[in-house]
Amino acid sequence: MIKVDIAIIGTGTAGMGAYKAAIKHTDSIALIEESKYGTTCARVGCMPSKLLIAAADAIHHAQSLEPFGAKIDGKIIIDGVKVMHRIRSERDRFVGFVLETVKDFNPKHLYQSKAHFINKNTLQLSDGQKIQAKSIIIATGSRTFIPKEFDKLESLVITNDNIFDLDTLPKSVAVVGPGVIGLELGQALHRLNVKTTIFGRGGRVGFLTAPTLKSLTKKILSKELNLQHSSTIKNMKVVPSGVEIEYLDNSGNPQKETFEKVLVTTGRIPNTDKIQIENTGIQLDNKSRPIFDSHTMQCSNSNIFIAGDANNELTILHEASDEGRIAGTNAALYPNIRNKFRRSKLSIAFCNPQLAIIAESYDNLIKNKVNFVTGVVSFKGQGRSRVMLVNQGELHVFFDKTSHLFLGAEMIGPRAEHLAHLLAWSHQSKLTIDKMLQMPFYHPVIEEGLKTALNDARMKL
């Protein structure tokens, strides 16, 4: 039996954050990795998808010169092998940085093995060893969820876990699931001349929650993409040229299309189902996932902490990193754990136009019966957006009717990733609408659109 102060299961973003925090308190650590080092983010998530999008957007913009007074006499040739090669070589560079970090870890802390709980203090490793730990951190991450009906398509099914390993771009792809990953990858593939149909059910597209923004998202993206957001897949079968999909389209009409690949982006599920979590005695929810405190990362007042995608809450890199650090610190301090400061929330989808939710979503405000007003700007006539021909979308900003504090925002529109930071920082700084309107807005910038939304909210207060 190996005895340590802290055992950490998983070495992704959360696990590495936990390790770096824990090492400040103790040298008695077991850091357990069952597979390859390197993070979801760098390997198959944020970085490679942004590389695919960068290529796609460059080509899209090159195809959009006419309104500026120029045109391409000839055509754009996309070399799928080169596109994928750049993505992989840059991706490997980012993964390399992660591996460099792991190299700095003390090798005697590292265990290359699967692990599951025997009880709340003991882990069974697949190599036969047992580890007894005062505190244990679950940082096992998440994996792509593939519904059973896709099993029969075998290798014709791809996910974000292996799409970046394709040698070249497929000729055609059915994207199943119009969430963030589906939209980002689906639109990028479309812009790279891959024939793409994006399938969804019930009309849900992206993650915005305000009703007008939900329908605006559908409207804007449908102009460019074959977005079957309210479809029903009736049958899928393997044919010589790929997968034939029979479906009812948005209007309920039967359609039949064949695709070289089927990209499943129906969601990710936390890896908490293979570690015999039930042996810990901690409280689980109705999906057998640990209940935890998002300020301490602690599960049920126990010695067990959970961080990153594994807790299925804010499955976003910077949150995973923060959660890892909090879990690492509290695992070391246990049982004298501390409530840790959490940053204002921020979610961004890098489709085009981008989507963002800052702090409280519309749905959350409604659910919590908050008394708020919404300031709105359409980017259609917004000066600089129009100059750059990116004048699509809307920003909604939410303010408390009593305190006039900024509560949150939702947006589909140009440069949302930057406006989202400005708004998230404003939220964390607890700014009121008057303080925000006193801030500098240069001219001509897209931030002036935010000013219009603020003025709209001001009038309603």
Place this chain on the structure above:
Amino acid sequence: MIKVDIAIIGTGTAGMGAYKAAIKHTDSIALIEESKYGTTCARVGCMPSKLLIAAADAIHHAQSLEPFGAKIDGKIIIDGVKVMHRIRSERDRFVGFVLETVKDFNPKHLYQSKAHFINKNTLQLSDGQKIQAKSIIIATGSRTFIPKEFDKLESLVITNDNIFDLDTLPKSVAVVGPGVIGLELGQALHRLNVKTTIFGRGGRVGFLTAPTLKSLTKKILSKELNLQHSSTIKNMKVVPSGVEIEYLDNSGNPQKETFEKVLVTTGRIPNTDKIQIENTGIQLDNKSRPIFDSHTMQCSNSNIFIAGDANNELTILHEASDEGRIAGTNAALYPNIRNKFRRSKLSIAFCNPQLAIIAESYDNLIKNKVNFVTGVVSFKGQGRSRVMLVNQGELHVFFDKTSHLFLGAEMIGPRAEHLAHLLAWSHQSKLTIDKMLQMPFYHPVIEEGLKTALNDARMKL
């Protein structure tokens, strides 16, 4: 003799701002315009230059597909007539909005005439009328300064005042003066296939003040542009094909080039030299320009106020607008004037990569003997910048060694306009470095470069 409470000379951004503020206090106003309504910004400044840049950048990006794995089989055809047509038609739309605003002004307040001071309370109009006013606001704007040696080139000289009225793009342009306007227009023309040489003296390029950023600006822009920043123009003469310029280049070697047009961007001077300002008795500086208080816009405790480009201080639209409002309010309240809140300073140049100074510049901090540290990030290896192939430039952030307050920043790099807003808002919110590092940074975003600079500064504190 017409008697009013407030006379406003000029109806640009500052004059209109002053009018809107003054009208809340009195209906006794004379708003005097000697020429056309509409602002420098909309007519010949911010908006048309951004339109030219938008076209230029679109074409530049289309020419930069190869590293992403694509290429153009054929060529990009730039239709100069169409490019200029879009700029003018959008420009006229923006000017139209300004004219709409003027339509809302009370016509009995409007005087279409030149004006000059008889004394501190009296204006002589060129149509023979005299206006006596309790308070007078100088909002006469600025004009392009053309050094005498260009006079002989006559109509071959263009400025930002008339370049947007050209029917098509010239074949070649000598740009004289590598300040903001020269860089913005010069680079845009270059990207629109206009053969362009940018002339400067003494190596000054753009407006950054930190020594390493000054040389980095030169280095980065020289990669793309024929930037003769340390040249000496020996002779200019009109030849059949345009203007022949003999000059010593950056290395002191004699060169001779011929250009279709010479774009003079050597600076703008305030229009305070034709209003007989000396008749007011207010204090003037050594260039005969009024000395004023930048929080009240008041000149020498007098009944005279000065706002916008006319005061030659922050010749930027949003500042002109603020100054106009402050001057309008204080002119109405005179002699009981108020100190008005000014926003944190912000200057942006929309060349590529963009330049920005936020709050205090490096030079100002040195001049004021502030005890500060500088946090630095290079965008060369910055994740997202590299993904999008915009990984050039540096950001320097300045923090007070004692209070750890954010003092200011200078930057050349990607998306500087957005980082500049985040930083200016942080400055106005009086954030310390620890508060800034607690803010959310998404992944992968260019804002993470700022985080690197902050961490660098943190280590030095």
